[in-house]
Amino acid sequence: MSQRFLLITILITFCISNAQNNTKLDSINAEKRGLVSKKVLKTSLTTENIKIDGVIDESAWKSVEMASDFISFEPDNGNPIPQNRKTEVKILYDNNAIYISAVMYDENPSKILKEFVQRDNIGAADFFGIFINGFNDGQQDFRFIVSASNGQADCQASDNQGEDYSWDAIWESQTKITDFGWVAEIKIPYAALRFSPENKQTWGLNFMREVRRDRQKYTWTFIDPKIRTFIQQAGILEGIENIKTPTRLFFLPYSSFYLNADAQNKTKGTLKGGLDLKYGINDAFTLDVILIPDFGQTAVDQKILNLGPFEQQFNENRSFFTEGTDLFSKGNLFYSRRIGGRPSGRANLEINEKVSETPATVGLLNALKVSGRTKDGLGIGVLNAVTENTYATILDTITGQSRRQIIEPLANYNILVFDQRFNKNSSFSFINTNVTRNGSFRDANVSALIWDLNTKANTFNMQGNFKYSHVNNPNQDKNGISSYLEINKTSGKYRYGIGSDILTKKFDNNDLGINFQTNFYSLYANGSYRILSPNKQFNRFNLNTNFYNEFQLETGKIQTSNLNINLNIGSKKNNAYGMNVNSNPVETTDYYEPRTTGRYFIQPKRIGFGGYYSSNYNNKFAYDVDSNVSWSDQKGRNAINLSLSPRYRINDKISFIYKYNYSRNRNNKGFGTKINTDNNDLTPVDIIIANRNIISHTNTLTTKYSVNSNMNFNLSAIHYWSYSENKSFLLLQNDGRFTPYTGTVKNLNQDFSTWNLDLSYTWWFVPGSQVSILYRNNSFNEISDINKNYIKNYTNLINNEVLSHTFSISIKYFIDYNQAKNWF
The missing domain is CATH 1.20.5 (Single alpha-helices involved in coiled-coils or other helix-helix interfaces)
Known part of the structure; x- marks a missing residue:
């Protein structure tokens, strides 16, 4: 029995x-x-003081609801998280912040990766992230990520624009490695979030965990890879009610000291000070103001030998113009380097005068931005900046007297944006940019309507814009139009799309934006195949092809024709590799390289092949190799590019990365010079085309030593050398072809090199407050006599008279009004 x-x-x-x-x-x-509704996590109000120490011992944690049952995101999409890696997350809140505890089990705690790196760089480390959408509109996350070494990363994210790590918030975290895995405890003040003013809050919510040694990522809610959107597949956070958020008013005063020395040992010290201010107009809108800006410690622009007809575009390194600017990037009308960039005017010279000094940039007086979103999904953004009068110094070569002439007047730069979201996956936007310069200088105004529409199931997308530009020149106004329309299938293994652009000849947004080509229309298409889950051979497999044709608007002649095929693979051992075929299948007509209106030359057909390999960065030693070669339908014209980058991580604190780039363009054809046929500026000119070899070398070394997650030493050294050696000259014919040129041409060879070294120390001594010490050494050399000896080139660069040394110390201190008011 x-x-x-x-x-x-x-x-x-x-x-x-x-x-x-x-x-x-x-x-x-x-x-x-x-078939089921979204996951919901309920939070609870706490009156207990939650200490952010990585120890989950407060009694309030015991009674609050827990999020668990994580699901694999990649590579093994859709599988339940193994029981020996279960993850348990809880959220509490009060009137100041939300608090998150994450307990992450691991079958081998000793194998948890925990490299120390700078902020916003996870490195080789396990991480936990919380993704919050305060409006629950399915379109934008605020993401807070903490690594097992307590490194912090934060960003704003959208499905269309990806993750923007230039955005920084002030929040707290602490992690601990335990005998069962690791624990993270996080405090996110409401000031770091944006949400509607309702008494009862409903937020979009997701969590992500990565076990770095296996490159396995897990999320709280299932993310279906067949659908393009990630954010819309989040769960829900409920329970935050009747919060009384504190005043959002923050001050960031700073003081900086610079000691500069040039090659003549002339030393100059400069002391600067200023203030940044952030004010929360309400829980959704924020005012940012920068007074007396100091950008002395921003990264140096990496200039190159630019032989093309267009200006070189630089990255933005000034934090005010990178943080929280997602609204202002709508329609690609905002190139922030225009603010405080090169002067727009030139000096007018009399007989016997020359320019003795011209500033390379314009000084920024102040700037502000207001941005936020209403509860109905309407995003509003205003950015305004004012730059100062800028003068050139002109010297009379006979009398020796100098005078100053304004080349950039007091100018106001303004951007206004309205962005209406709806259906949790679509939006309409209006943006206007305006530049007004004092006096009889050029003014400009550009407006755009932008749409991004998706089907309810996120299977198809239609996007496009319509832009109108008006430039008020002292001599002649001009108006232009730009527009595009694109339709894409955005779900499933097979995806495809078609689109078209048109830009009229007089479209010009270059006062506050950047645009290189006008007077054309284009037609393009794309198609791709991908695996949605790993198979026996690959973790990731993506094959895509793109076809692009561009035609001159007035003549209909083809300007560009590209056909590309790309294959990208992720292996089972987390290595990445791929290959590509890229071609210009027909001859094209180049209207820009001759640098003369109405003239063009014929670019030949071309075909190229390339490939890359990137080994798993989890290994102490890893490397990247990337190369491609191409051949043109002209005798002896070919190109090769090679990149090699080994990296070695000694331990969790010290690592080295070296990168070498080499490129060679043989028998390249490009603009050389113009020669007046009758020595008369009003007569036609002969356009001389240079037949040249272009060689480039770039050596880059970066290394870091991290004392902990808040204190880092970094070294970055870059030597760039490129030269263009002319072999012969050709005369451009009216039909775009070339004939040999037998006349005399001055030496048009170019040898250009730069050296930049930055050695820095940063210490985040409290959240939001930082000490930065920087030593910078840089130089450049531009000559017409080429010396092909690499060592001599480098020696000449270091001994150049423009070699400069800068030593600087900057201290920034974050002040919260709510704490400061108690000081008095």
């Missing part, structure tokens, strides 16, 4: 256990199929 009872008990226990497992799997599968 007892044996029969025991057998029945075992059978019942087995059935219940199996039913529970099946219920969990069925729940996950139902969630995959969209």
Whole structure:
């Protein structure tokens, strides 16, 4: 009897256990199929003081609801998280912040990766992230990520624009490695978030965890890779009610000291000070103001030998113009380097005068931005900046007297944006940019309508814009139009799309934006195939092709024709590799390289092949190799590019990365010079085309030593050398072809090199407050006589008279009004 009872008990226990497992799997599968509602996590109000120490011992944590049952995001999409890696997350809140505890189990705690790196760079480390959408509109996240070494990263993210790590918030975290895994405890003040003013809050919510050694990522809610959107597949956070958020008013005063020395040992010290201010107009809108700006410690622009017809575009390194500017980037009308960039005017010279000094940039007086979003999904942004009068110094070569002439007047730069989101996946936007310069200088105004529309199931997308530019020149106004329309299938293994652009000849947004080409229309198409889950051979497989044709608007001649095929693969060992075929299948007509209106030359057909390999960065030693070669349909014209980058991580604190780039363009054809046929500026000119070899070398070394997650030493050294050696000259004919040129041409060879070295120390001594010490050494050399000896080139660069040394110390201190008011 007892044996029969025991057998029945075992059978019942087995059935219940199996039913529970099946219920969990069925729940996950139902969630995959969209048959159940979104996951919901309920938070609770706490009156207890939550100490951010990585120890989850406050009594408030015991009674709050827990988020668990994570699901694999990649590479094994859709599988339940293994029981030995279960993850348990809880959220509490009060009137100041939300608090997150994350307990992450690991079967081998000793193998948890925990490299120390700078902020916003996870490195080789496990991480936990919380993704919050305060408006629950399915379109934008505020993401807060903490690594196992307590490194912090934060960003704003959208499905269309990706992650923007230039955005920084002030928040707290602490992690601890335990005998069962690791723990993260986080405090996110409401000032770091944006949400509507309702008494009862409903936020979009997701969590992500990565076990770095396996490159396995897990999320709280299932993310279906067949659908392009990530944010819309988040869960829900409920329970935050009737919060009384504190005043959002923050001050960031700073003081900087610069000691500059040039090659003549002339030393100059400069002391600067200023203030940044942030004010929360409400919980959704923020005012940012920068007074007396100091950008002395921003990264140096990496200039190159630019032989093309267009200006070189630089990255923005000034934090005010990178943080929280997602609204202002709508329509690609905002190139922030225009603010405080090169003067727009030139000096007018009299007989016997020359320019003795011209500033390279314009000084910024102040700037502000207001941005936020209403509860109905309307985003509003205003950015305004004012630059100062800028003068050139002109010297009379006979009398020796100098005078100053204004080349950039007091100018106001303004951007206004309205961005209406709807259906949790679509938006309409209006943006206007305006530049007004004092006096009889050029003014400009550009407006755009932008749309991004998706079907309810996120299977198809239609996007486009219509832009209108008006430039008020002292001599002649001009108006232009730019527009594009694109339709794409955005779900499933097979995806494709078609689109078209048109830009009229007089479209010009270059006062506050950047645009190189006008007077054309284009047609393009793309198609791709990808695996949605790993198979026996690959973790990731993506094959895509793109076709692009561009035609001159007035003549209909083809300006550009590209056909590209790309293959990208992720291996089971987390290495990445791929290859590509790129071609210009027909001859094209280049209207820009001759640098003369109405003239063009014929670019030949071309075909190229390339490939890359990137080994797993989890390994102490890893490397990247990238190369491509191409051949043109002209005798002896070819190109090769090679990049090699080994890296070595000694331990969790010290690492080195070296990168070498080499490129060679043989028998390249490009603009050389113009020669007046009758020595008369009003007569036609002969356009001389240079047949040249272009060689470039770039050596880059970066290394870091991290004392901890808040204190880092960094070294960056870059030597760039490129030269263009002319072999012969050609005369451009009216039909775009070339004939040999037998006349005399001055030496047009170019040898250009730069050296930049930055050695820095940064210490975040409290959240938001930083000490920065920087030593900078840089130089450049531009000559027409080429010396092909690499060592001599580098020696000449270091001994150049423009070699400069800068030593600077900057201290920034974050002041919260709510704390400061108690000081008095």
